[in-house]
Amino acid sequence: MYADETTDRLIGTMLAHYQITAKLGEGGMGVVYRALDTKLDREVALKILPAGVTTTTETRIRFEREVKVIAALNHPNIVTVHAIEHTETHTFFAMELVDGPPLDQLLQTRALPLARYFEIALSLTDAVSCAHDQGITHRDLKPANIVVDKQGRLKVLDFGLAKLKSMAIEDFAQTVALPGSITVEGRIVGTVAYMSPEQAEGKSVDPRSDIFSLGIILYQMATGQIPFRGDTPVSTMSAILKDTPTPVTELNQTLPHHLGRIIRRCLAKDPGRRYQSVRDLHNDLLDLREEIDSGEMSVPAMEANGPRRRLGARRLLVVGLLLVVVAAATVSFWPPGSDTVTPVVPSTPELSVTPLTRSGAIDLACLSPDGKYLAYVRAEDGQRSLWLRQIATGSDLEIVPATAGLLSDPQFSPDGDFIYYHLARGESEKSRGDIHRVPLVGGRSRRVVSGASGEFAISPDGTLAFNRHEDMNRHIMLLSRGEDGETSELVTYSVLTSHELAISPDGSMVATCRIPAAGIGEIVTAVPLDGGPARDFGDELWNGVAGLAWLPDGQSVL
Template identity: 45%
Template sequence: MIGQRLEHFRIVEKIGAGGMGIVYRAHDEQLDRDVAIKVLPAESFRDPSSRARLLREARTASKLNHPHICTIHEVGESEGQAFIAMEFVEGQPLSALLEGGALPVDRMLRYGVQLADALAHAHERGVVHRDLKSANVVVTPEGRAKVLDFGLAGRLSREDLTDATTQTQESTTLSGKIVGTLAYMAPEQLRGQPADERSDIWALGVMLYEMASGARPFKGQTGFELSSAILSQAPPPLPSGPGGPPPAPLRSVIERCLEKDPDRRYQRAGDVRRALEAIESGTAPTAWPAVKYALSRRRWPALLAGLAIVLAIVAALDVGGLRRRLLGGAVAPGLRSLAVLPVANLSGDPGQEYFTDGMTDALITDISKIGALKVISRTSVMQYKGAKKPLPEIARELKVDTVLEASAVSEAGRVRVTAQLIEAATDRHLWAESYERDMSSILALQSEVARAVARAIQVKLRPEEEKRLAGARAVNPATYEAYLRGMFHLNKETPADVQKGIAYLHAAVEKDPADPLAYAGLALGYIAIAHGADPTEDAMQRAKAAAATALKLDDTLPEALLASGFVKGYYEWQWEEADREIRRALDINPSSAEGYFHLSWFHALLGRMDEAIEEHIRAQELDPFNPANTAWLAELYRWEERYDEAAAEALKSIQMAPGFPVGHFVLGLVQQDRGMYDEAIASLQKAAEADPEWRWALGPTYVAAGRKDEARKLLAELK
């Protein structure tokens, strides 16, 4: 099929094959992306009802939206050939990874948590995998496990199952069809009973055993021997792995997943995830007591009531800190800094980048309203968009202890978001949740995520913070889309994009004249024009009017307060009023790097240099990879004649962004102040090369260096 087309997919190469079809890498020519195409064999459809059922289940699975589940993009047919288009996941199958033997405990726990989380997400939405195995899990280069083929598992016929389980001689006739699956099948499936969520938990237990030992728990030379072992034998004790013997709590988790009786297993994948997370964090007990299931059902109510009374008394007294553990679980102390990584675009459509980038901005803004947290600003986190760095490395670079990952897709007036909070040092999942809402409730969804983050790391919200986050208003979906598109273009910062962004924001205002966000965006757009290469005379007046309207509609909107403070400070020279506006913005959004940046410069212009430098350093901490923050901090140091610090910060800015002129400009001024005229001129020439608007800075330096002819020539050119 190489080179052929299925609808708008061009087949590029074969990448795998199995009992449920051949898998190809293909190129989606409509959306310009690579996908994986599973071409379903005709024999997988024994009758029309089988065909309808499989396609229906695949479509149901396509609604799953989770970072550890391979996304199904499309289910279709072309000239009678059924196919399924899926996310193309780069990486190595877990089965291939395990050919090298057992994994270190920390790594297998990380994968185990991710897989259990994926199962929990699917099970909560009524989707059972039924063919979970290590060959159906891919580990990406970043160390993330992704489950493939949700909703695509073919149900074995009773004849196939009988053939496999009664086979008494070694044979390859069934190997491509079900022998690989047989090793992961739960006892109830072998007995011909339907698979449910607990069958997936059994398969997860087999994979956990594999990762911990490098071998499967049940073996047999034939299908009969293998199925007999699954039905009647206990798994061998786990041997020591690369890091020594597996911890006792891990053995207990695996043993409970592999209980023959499904009623004795974990009943929910979320319980498996929590048990594994407890082992990761070191809070699991050294062994879990055996659970007895022989109690009469009639005795359960009395037993539970008695247990509830005991727990209530013990928790009230906080014996051994039990109350905290019962109500919250263990969270490492001092988790107070966070980075929201760029929200992943699950649609695969580059045209939806405006939406996921806007979600990133909104989540940063809402979580930044929690005063106890330090939240890294947009400019610094957006450099990780599309990056494949491990999370602990990203966290070290940003100097945070937690990371929020999210993915989103918007379609047909609905938005689906999956988010997970991860402790960076351990890669431990602190919280994960999926949401689906009408677009009109998008602001409430973002606030809900912010409150969930606070709960996950046990931050108590102040009453005013709770009130702001709980008071999210409904939006007009068309207005909000225009707003997001407008901000998407403003953030690109090119003159053409700024104009395009303002056009979208005007459209947003026309759709809903009572939308404060749209007016705040307009104010920022006109400020960008006023400070751009080609300012218009009325740009700052328009910015002032838009900011005033936004504040009339919502006087707690940080974006509007910042815009108003900017106009009052840099345009009207009302420093004290500007200071008040910016401080109000920072009261509401204490992690606003932009707020601290402007507050710093207002104080510098008022001669309050100690405050100015302290505030600028705070802006730099919140936005560490913004070259403008670093370059202008260098200028403050220069004003104070702290030349070594000024030069160091200017060089740091240049290293971040060699094409950003301000770093070269400030370094040139430092060199000029030190009498290093040749070096200063070289630095200022680099600033002018980066942006010709900065050529003027060479004039005073030419004069100071005694190069008056060059100064006159430059002056004539600038005229």
């Protein structure tokens, strides 16, 4: 881009006390050479502003800013700056020479092995987090700026586009480039294929822009492909702004599912729905690797009969609290021919209770399948909104703002990618309304079922069970897979029922309460999802049944 005859002739010459031996590369800030520091007898990398460019005050300011930014950082995975030098003809700085290939050469069209993936991802996110802690946003993170030395250690290079919070220099010309030698002159700072949406629109950026770029790098490391593609810089930026990339777990089915969720959250179009810090991203990656290493979570390549997951400590706490606190009877399924019901007495392990929120405004809440997130309804000033808390960090994010209607019953999808909720049109949570879902990693909320009354339940395969109020208080139980707003009526249970619904652990039955012909009390019953006849959990009458939940054996309910 900036190479010319003057800079090419520097090879073999002395510049100050540096003997230039080879050209290493060039970029938006200048040309990089291998050189020997004759005073200290060590090899270094020199970054030199090309002839003709150093004459502009703007470029000189940008260059000196780059040096000061890098020199302020002290991290084993960030390149070290040794000195800044000025001669009559050149301005340059000497920095640590990293002898190894850039990450883009290692990737090409292949994904990294999972163990190596985590090594690089954790080193990279730790380095960027260190820079963010110093108020520095890189703004041009890409595999070409990440080098892996001969010992396998990662170094992040080229903070030439970094932006200090206290010093922003805007409105300067910059060359942007795409893989495949697509270049264009413009005023957008960064490399197009790795830009955040706000960069593509020329907006002000903050550290969350780097998180989007990290998401692209993590995607490429996992699949060997970049998530947003176009034939031109404009079409690529359009893809970044509008397109939803193919999930990484579809392109590489050996990946753990939760890695796909982490990457999708990084790639949220709205900065507010991404990770709010690289440290949070780093911690999630670290937790996932530890869960895989410990066997708490398995990856598809290691499984013979589908994914398996041990019950995490936080989920055990919630289940234990349910057993201890809920004052309810446990009833066992009444098999054909039985005359009595055998009560189930659950064991109660020693438990501790830790408050997660202290606002006093939390109305309803649910825990994600991996135990890392809490979705909750916040009720303030007569309005309800849906929030997400990352339990490890205590950070909160509003994912559905307060809106018309009564928001209730948040539930995670079995894979943890979505949060479903009911939005009633009346003044009661049981009023007729709609079921919506919103992606955990960001995106618009979408209605999946219309005309649902009261609570709903989600089976392990994602099927929805819900009530619909019709024909003079007759509640008909329908089931839907909830895809693209289409409902598939698998079962119609045409007896008077309550709003309570709970799907069995194996997804074969839904527990509810039917109202007997006398119209007094409720009987807990189970309806097979295959359309078979309903079977009661005994003939006992209950009043005010709430919070139906199956025990893990699939034979009893609380």
